[in-house]
Amino acid sequence: MSVSRFPLLPLALAIASAASYAADDQVELDNVYITGGEDQVRTQPGSATLIDDIALEEFEYTDINRILNAVPGVNLQQEDGYGLRPNIGLRGTSPERSKKITLMEDGVLAGPSPYSAPAAYYFPNVSRMSAVEVFKGPATIQYGPATIGGAVNLVSRPIPFIASGELDVQYGSDNFQRYESWYGAERGQFGYLIEGLRVSADGFKDLDGAADGSTGFERNDINTKLSWESLGRISQRFQLKLGYADETSDETYLGLSRADFDADPYRRYAASQLDNMEWQHSTIHLNHLLTLASGASLTTDVYRHDFHRDWFKVNKFAGGKTLQEVLLDPTGVNADFYQVISGNQASVNNDEQLLIGSNDRTYVSQGIQTRFNSDIELAGLINQLEVGLRYHQDSVERDQSEQNYAMLAGGELQAVAGTLFTTTLNEDEAKALALYIKDDIQLDTTRITLGLRHETIESERINYNPNTGVKLNKQEMTQTVTLPGIGVFTQLNAEFGVLAGVHKGFTAATPGGSGDVQPEESTNYEVGGRYFSASGNQAEVIVFLNDYTQFSGTCSFQNGCSNDQVGNQANAGSAQVAGLEASWKSEHQIANVTLPLALTYTFSQGEFGEAFEDTSGAFGEKGLQIEQGYEIGYLPEHRLNIQTGIRHDAWRINLSALYQSEMRNVPGKGAIAEADRIDAHTVFDVSSAYHVSQQLQFYGTVDNLLDEQYVVSAKPYGFRPGKPRSLNVGVKLKF
Template structure:
């Protein structure tokens, strides 16, 4: 939810009158309204683990993949998929990574997943190149940002409207046909401001399709913002902000991976059966925000939002009647079907049209009050949100013939609605109260969240919407408390501790699935000096029940959309980070290191179509015990360069304990990235980016169907300028 703004009308008037520095300050003030943190300087006030990646940091690396952006954040787990980050798999503190469905995703403080309650799997995600800043939060402050308070929240901040005429452009191209065209322009008067931003980026793809074909993508993303604000002499300062967004994507991505033997020979091969696979989607959004300063100590912030998302992922589902997941999990037992998959033998290929429409809309409001009780300074926020969303699934399957020379020909088209015809919806009301208190060297924050959710799944008979085959309804109510404390030992050292309840609702129609519940603890310390900052936080999450959602992306033997109980699970770990800047005359050397240790194990034995065969004490899958990120840079007046490395420990792909079987293991690997920039003019710079500098060949997953690999070395050059 949004936080109240702390900008004042006199401050705004002064900012508009200033020059370049005004824009920077205004951005900071405006960010405090729509973000969890607001700026890196606000982190120390939080009794929990919080990271803020500002625009300077994002522009330094020029990443177009959110996985790469987040890899420096301790406590975050990601699973690469197609190498471009189009549909990210993000987890926090062992929450599970599949389609980022166990964390809270926001854009400018508003829920951004396609259907955050009814179907939270993130098949839509804001385009990484247009993200202005990123915030990641965990801990007791999560009571403000439901519905999922189990692990953490990721908030993407969009570009703010400038307080003076300003614009910029960024053009790049590189290997594999990679390209990016990005521009923005904005201007403002004393009482009006506007911004337009356009982005087109894509690639021909780095995988080689058997028989030839596209394995890349093209994506367009446009945003417009408008602001009307009262003048400096108004009795009560007000703002009305309107944001409009549109994005579309065509990507030739597939769930079809490789056998391990074929991966070892050529990790960038793609089998013939994927030649028709393509995702088409579009996303439309509108939000209207109103802010009013009721008094010097009281302010109200309200946002109404509406999002629509349509997607049809047309991709191979079965070959000769056998699912591609089953074929790739047992290649020798499905040798004939595998030969058809490779285009070496004639057979049939079923291609499913995963056609779905999503709607997400609501209104949220937060009232902020600042007051003192004795020597204690309070920032009290009371908020509420009404939200509703739905996912409309209307799918079908087309049948193709595969020839012995690897060509697919359409045999018959399926009737829309014949594969899956259902609507899942949710209506939710939530409210919270949160107080942040400063008292001498002590800081306290505490809050309570309330969620009441009604979900429904309507399954239709046949291909029409006249006859209902089944209607399943659920109602969930939850109270989510949280509290934390900090103590400032001296100017450099701070200690912190926190506890909060983790909660996530079960999905529509899952009468056998329980809501997710946990109690989460953390304890840590921070150090901040002139050029040196460090933080270490230990965490322990005690789950009464952990849920897993069956999606096509997981490749599990379960019904798509169903959720599955895992029962008791414990997750414990350590997050550490250190930042240091060595300064010499005319040169800076920024150094950074982050480390994450995570251990997650099941507390009971059970057998399940999603989780598999689980024994008490088994470790969770797709969770690397150790992660390490290192970055070193050199910054001169006219140029800069940064080298980074990400190490990921070996991990298991199935729950288990002891040594990891070779066919259930992803080996440890280290990936280096290099970026460099040269200032050609005062306002323009040329840059070079090399992802996977050493051309490491590494495995990223064994799901949903076979082995998948990461992006090879990719060189990109570009030019960006401000005007």
């Protein structure tokens, strides 16, 4: 495909221009964060949250879901218990595979194919990150392509100024193991960082009839950074990041019937014994920063990500019976099929054989982006001007097949000879040119942010005959959109400020599906206030409304769509999502003991504005007649996270409590039927640490302290559990 022949490196060397970090006695992290650091967050005319390295170390989480519990406005759909493939939504956007948010690492797009196939089956390992940034509201316009819900930026570990390193070893329940090490330094004009990570576990589910019982995973991640800088009136810094990661995980979409979940939520049916995901990911990212004597700067990034994945998994019965049908009612006409799924009965005919598919996909994502920053004085006002330009290309090649497998009397699966066939053979490709202008105007104690984003996207899908490989047709689509936004923050006094904003939201359409597929568009509003006291207390309350003129969904296996629908988009017309986000942080000092307290709360309500039939399953269930006013699925009304603890000199103890109210598996009204209900749950996590010295630290964590048994998802095939209580201990050695 043409996308893989884009000559990135020569073009990068031809136009790259960028700047130096100040050579102080430590890395200036404000230059690493897109938010600009905590001081900038305080006056941001829009919602922004920074979770820095200190906050990340409080609980030693390796699961991004648990990290984001501390961010208001986030709606999550957990899946595997370890955060391998998180499902993140912001302000009511669909959490499924994080496809409705802009996911970045170090300010560049990180998804496997964010335009042509935005469902993110790859997510960077958060263990190697130094910060997580979340943007919502007008602050998201410059971080497209998805600007309705918001953006998440993961900040990788910076090169340390002074030669230093760390070894971190962790062991815990279900043979959980994590080994992480890094070392780096600045040496004159040069800098380097080398880091390696390995994470694995046997898993917490019990597979019916399995000899080893493993339902776990293994992940490896190796990264290197190299830098060179030149200081002077015109200073510049080059940084090259190279990375490779892979995963093997015995993961499945197959859940349990309600009765089986209630009896043992950690059981896995024998039908999923062959399910396995394998992927490999590589990245190259060249960053060049140029700072002029005037203080203006030009930043250029050139990047390429290659991702290949193959998820071998059970899909349905060969006779057409779906797994969801059977698990919703495993009695009567479905009784024999249920016995086959559970491995208690052999397949007696073709209808009772299982179709197991190999979903082989290859992704490429690459581009070049540059932004210019300068302070300009006009009419006595300081304008912090930022102009950005990005050219991006991405693609996905799908080669998906299925084969009949018979369940044998002993509960083992055996391939049926001569039944292997290709189900899907296609290619999607997108090319996007984006330009944005942002101007921060300071007027006394008021900060006004004006933003404008313009994007042109050309995308296509080529379908091939699954049997012969002959090209069948090509679907092409061109989208051009201009997105304005404005945000205002006013500091009313030394401690309190108010904010308001409105911006146009957009999520690009993808080729595929029937009819005239339209991009997702909305007008988003927010208003709120912030409080910062001299003693360090912080509070924020924001009310938001996302008013969709066009609400859309995209089919995937996760939401239960069939092979022929995967990747296709569908429209639902108008919809509205409204809510409230609130947060509070404080610290209290009693003698030599510090008592921190942080609280975040989100209230969300979302409903469809028009009646229609879900013909593909993109919105919850194929064939479902959705009425006006139906509530959107996987959007809980209430999410509350409380974090507190106690710190004293060399030791600390932290407690986190998450409450999430019930939510719907599929759209509906009124009381939620048991078969469609994701029950409310409360989960407590605890962590502790003891510093033997500045170089040596011991720590321990307990996730799900009270061993709460709770449902995280009922899609696509039955109920799946959250992670049970797990105890981990670790040691860090700094050098």
